[in-house]
Amino acid sequence: MANDHPDDQKDDMHDPAHEDRRFFLKQSVAFAGLSLAAPHWPLAGTDPDDVPIGNAEKVKLSLTINGAKKRLTVDPRMTLLDVLRENLGLNGTKKGCDFGQCGACTVHVNGQRTLSCLTFAVMQHSRKVETVESLAKGKVLHPLQEAFIKHDGFQCGYCTPGQLMSAVSCIREGQAGSAQEVREYMSGNLCRCGAYPNIVDAILEVKSKGLKV
Amino acid sequence: MKPFQYLRPKTIREAISMAAEDPDARYIAGGTNLIDLMKRGIVSPSKLIDINHLPLKKIEHKGDRIHIGALALNSEVAQNKLVTVRQPLLVKALLAGASGQLRNMATVGGNLLQRTRCSYFYDTALPCNKREPGSGCSAKEGINRTHAIFFYGNETPSCIAVHPSDMCVALAALDTAVVVTGPNGERRLMMKDLHRLSTAQPELDTYLAPGELITSIEVLDNVFDKHNHYLKVRDRASYAFALVSVAAALRMEEGKIWDARVALGGVAHKPWRYWAIELMLKGKEPSEALFREVADHELKSATASGQNAFKIKMTSNAIVAALKTAAGIS
Numbered sequence: 001m002a003n004d005h006p007d008d009q010k011d012d013m014h015d016p017a018h019e020d021r022r023f024f025l026k027q028s029v030a031f032a033g034l035s036l037a038a039p040h041w042p043l044a045g046t047d048p049d050d051v052p053i054g055n056a057e058k059v060k061l062s063l064t065i066n067g068a069k070k071r072l073t074v075d076p077r078m079t080l081l082d083v084l085r086e087n088l089g090l091n092g093t094k095k096g097c098d099f100g101q102c103g104a105c106t107v108h109v110n111g112q113r114t115l116s117c118l119t120f121a122v123m124q125h126s127r128k129v130e131t132v133e134s135l136a137k138g139k140v141l142h143p144l145q146e147a148f149i150k151h152d153g154f155q156c157g158y159c160t161p162g163q164l165m166s167a168v169s170c171i172r173e174g175q176a177g178s179a180q181e182v183r184e185y186m187s188g189n190l191c192r193c194g195a196y197p198n199i200v201d202a203i204l205e206v207k208s209k210g211l212k213v
Numbered sequence: 214m215k216p217f218q219y220l221r222p223k224t225i226r227e228a229i230s231m232a233a234e235d236p237d238a239r240y241i242a243g244g245t246n247l248i249d250l251m252k253r254g255i256v257s258p259s260k261l262i263d264i265n266h267l268p269l270k271k272i273e274h275k276g277d278r279i280h281i282g283a284l285a286l287n288s289e290v291a292q293n294k295l296v297t298v299r300q301p302l303l304v305k306a307l308l309a310g311a312s313g314q315l316r317n318m319a320t321v322g323g324n325l326l327q328r329t330r331c332s333y334f335y336d337t338a339l340p341c342n343k344r345e346p347g348s349g350c351s352a353k354e355g356i357n358r359t360h361a362i363f364f365y366g367n368e369t370p371s372c373i374a375v376h377p378s379d380m381c382v383a384l385a386a387l388d389t390a391v392v393v394t395g396p397n398g399e400r401r402l403m404m405k406d407l408h409r410l411s412t413a414q415p416e417l418d419t420y421l422a423p424g425e426l427i428t429s430i431e432v433l434d435n436v437f438d439k440h441n442h443y444l445k446v447r448d449r450a451s452y453a454f455a456l457v458s459v460a461a462a463l464r465m466e467e468g469k470i471w472d473a474r475v476a477l478g479g480v481a482h483k484p485w486r487y488w489a490i491e492l493m494l495k496g497k498e499p500s501e502a503l504f505r506e507v508a509d510h511e512l513k514s515a516t517a518s519g520q521n522a523f524k525i526k527m528t529s530n531a532i533v534a535a536l537k538t539a540a541g542i543s
Contacts, residue, residue: 059219076219076261079248099249103314112288112317118245119318122219123263169313187451188312
């Protein structure tokens with residue numbers, strides 16, 4: 001269960017592989033300090049009402065992930081995708097290309113489909129994130145999950161979490177009126193197994209039944 | 214990725230002061246291009262100034278134009294009633310670009326400033342004048358089927374990359390002003406004056422001064438809402454950058470063309486406005502022969518680099534097809 005995952009405050013200090021890097025970072029920060037006599041800008045979140053505190057190392061942020069509020073301390077370089085997978089143990093969201101070209105990492109941020117590999121987690125502070133883990137309610141699958149199984153909407157399954165999250169948006173956005181429309185509005189999700197016709201069938205079926213997604 | 218300091222200004226003034234203080238700082242909005250570039254080590258900002266909390270999202274009509282905030286998302290602009298009714302060409306171009314997910318992230322300001330997708334710009338193992346000025350252009354003798362065919366005057370270009378945006382092609386065809394704020398206050402540039410065509414300084418894509426921030430664009434009202442088309446030719450049916458794209462807009466009355474605008478994407482270092490077409494079409498009756506004549510005229514000044522020779526004919530054909538659709542002739 002994501003909620004039980006202990007990694008929120010994961011400390012990599014004891015990992016020897018990280019020690020050199022941390023030493024290097026400290027050193028570079030120290031040198032940067034020498035050359036930067038200019039007035040120091042208040043870092044994001046120094047206002048007490050504003051949670052994150054940014055610096056060249058870690059930043060604090062809070063996210064509502066699948067309905068549960070999470071407080072995290074992360075490297076600002078971590079993408080939302082990496083935070084979901086590495087810090088929160090939500091491995092449903094997949095890393096495909098990691099460059100915003102394949103759609104495997106699609107999640108919803110404040111209800112809108114988003115590529116989690118192309119945004120830093122800290123930029124999503126205080127927002128609501130939904131991942132593929134939010135679709136099924138207990139043992140009851142989401143209508144699109146049922147339809148993907150029925151229509152063979154996958155082979156290897158690696159792109160499926162992204163396809164499902166994008167399919168939910170495609171229907172919610174009102175862009176699933178025809179096979180052509182589905183193909184256009186699902187074009188950000190690649191499937192190298194080539195299950196496209198079956199994915200289109202699955203989405204059209206859920207749409208035509210008028211099921212709530 | 215190199216470490217950076219993450220900053221989150223609350224006001225435009227604060228954001229600009231942060232940028233003015235450090236030439237290696239970068240603004241970030243949607244991040245769909247910048248994060249890509251940071252992951253590949255092409256851009257390594259010392260500070261990231263997250264402007265997403267600035268009040269720059271509003272879309273409104275005032276006077277003779279629509280004002281679109283720089284932080285309005287591509288998807289928000291494409292769905293906005295003011296835009297869909299008054300500027301359908303812009304909507305068509307936006308929806309031809311990227312994917313549903315990316316349009317939900319990418320902002321208007323970021324789209325204006327996106328970098329080329331030339332594969333050599335992204336390959337740090339090979340020379341690229343845009344990435345490392347003076348190192349050479351690998352595309353000139355390399356894989357250049359997607360590269361430019363129009364250049365700045367008689368300049369020998371130091372870079373043959375193209376501007377990748379669809380939105381910008383529509384904005385170049387329409388009359389658009391870009392509003393920017395910087396350490397020295399606010400100024401307006403017309404769209405034609407934002408991007409650089411000359412590659413004398415190939416590392417620079419625009420004429421923005423260091424630290425300047427795009428705050429909004431203004432699209433002037435027009436009478437092109439009935440006759441317009443955005444044609445995008447690409448390697449796959451969707452979700453690919455343009456080989457060639459054409460934004461065409463006509464004002465027609467009593468079977469004649471009274472005003473015409475054409476801009477091209479995927480053919481130059483900036484969105485390419487076809488200025489001469491306006492006089493060439495004025496007062497004429499639309500026909501395929503006329504459109505072919507004006508299309509071929511513009512392509513006389515095109516130069517191929519090898520693999521992209523096909524683009525010359527393709528661009529001509531695309532102009533004809535886009536104008537025919539805009540004019541409503543089959």
